[in-house]
Amino acid sequence: MAGIAILGGGVTVADGRVAGHDAGATLVRRLQRLYPGASLIGPRAQRADGFDVVPLELVDPRTTVVINMDVVDSPTVWRTLAASGAEPRIANFVWWNTSQFTHPVQRASLALSCALFPTFANSYRTATEVREIVFSLTVPQLAERVRIDWANLGIRLDHVQPREDPAIPVVLYPAIRLSERKQPQLFLDVVERVHRRTPIRVEMRLQESHLISEKAISLSRKDWAWVGPVTATREDYYYRLARTTAFLATARDESYGLEYVEAMVAGAVGVFPDRPWARALLPDGYPFLYADAVQAEELLVRAVTDPRGCRAELDRLAGGDFVGWLRGRHDDTEFEDRFAAAIRRWFREG
Numbered sequence: 001m002a003g004i005a006i007l008g009g010g011v012t013v014a015d016g017r018v019a020g021h022d023a024g025a026t027l028v029r030r031l032q033r034l035y036p037g038a039s040l041i042g043p044r045a046q047r048a049d050g051f052d053v054v055p056l057e058l059v060d061p062r063t064t065v066v067i068n069m070d071v072v073d074s075p076t077v078w079r080t081l082a083a084s085g086a087e088p089r090i091a092n093f094v095w096w097n098t099s100q101f102t103h104p105v106q107r108a109s110l111a112l113s114c115a116l117f118p119t120f121a122n123s124y125r126t127a128t129e130v131r132e133i134v135f136s137l138t139v140p141q142l143a144e145r146v147r148i149d150w151a152n153l154g155i156r157l158d159h160v161q162p163r164e165d166p167a168i169p170v171v172l173y174p175a176i177r178l179s180e181r182k183q184p185q186l187f188l189d190v191v192e193r194v195h196r197r198t199p200i201r202v203e204m205r206l207q208e209s210h211l212i213s214e215k216a217i218s219l220s221r222k223d224w225a226w227v228g229p230v231t232a233t234r235e236d237y238y239y240r241l242a243r244t245t246a247f248l249a250t251a252r253d254e255s256y257g258l259e260y261v262e263a264m265v266a267g268a269v270g271v272f273p274d275r276p277w278a279r280a281l282l283p284d285g286y287p288f289l290y291a292d293a294v295q296a297e298e299l300l301v302r303a304v305t306d307p308r309g310c311r312a313e314l315d316r317l318a319g320g321d322f323v324g325w326l327r328g329r330h331d332d333t334e335f336e337d338r339f340a341a342a343i344r345r346w347f348r349e350g
Contacts, residue, residue: 002089002347004038005059006031007077008069009095013042016049021230021237022176022207023258024069027095027153031067034336041066056080061088065347069093072101072109074117089347092119095153097255098129099181111137118147118346120339123256125280126150149342154332155262159234161242163267166201169245169304172268173204174259176230178213183250188219190248190296195224200304203244205230241266246303246310248296249273257281261330265323269303269310271296283318283325 009024018028032038032051042053061081068074071092081088092114101107114130115138121127127150135143171191178184191202202225206216220227231237241262246269249260254277264270272278274289290296303310314322
């Protein structure tokens, strides 16, 4: 198998390591664990802790497979690498929600890239969306050759810490951005009403650029809310999750939902909108799905006033062990095995 180089994810390198704890940085580190020593493609060459940062122009396509997380750029990446005279080997990694591409040029570029290059998606839902986009926006000669595989991202189960319920129930905003797709105003409206009915503490951990938003500043002024930066380490992140009572998901759409799975495995009760992306994560009959803000309020009140009863109900729904049900379906080992198998299949040598 050729060497691996990883492109995209919006990551930076600091102190010799991939910096940050957002989804992009987390997935790049996961790929580095899967492919020890894999290069990271960046603006300038440097030696990091166990890997090299290499400009795209210096990548040797004869000895390297490029895993591109900036999928729409794959045709441009191909042109750069093909200048050497060798045939580039590029695999797309769709790790985000395709609904973010709303402009016709963006969606057509995504379709063309996924038609031309083998594509691995972060869930069955995302893979289905990619296939639909390719077949609707490219010619049949390309669409019929599409190569798509997928696996649920899953989580690292060894990070989960022992459960410890707080004296005052903690409600988590389960995202690090206040983007419109996440519908943060709905979250704020519901937790405000829940707080009027029962004591809660709201926690919101955001990327730095979102900490200075009007919504974040307004919430931080309330004595029952804490708004701060994303936790510095994965250990601290899971420590806080083990002390989270419930979370209220408000996103219109998700490609997978990694943060929600992590919180539920840690024992938090998840209140979700009744949408296909949420049902894809959960067992049939999941009781904490809401159709509107009024129902979301009632379910969240129940989650924070009787979390043990809610967890017991989920255990019964899942045949005795809801967290075990999640662990069995969202273990990152399956993702890594299927991802590696797809790369070997697509770029088999000899």
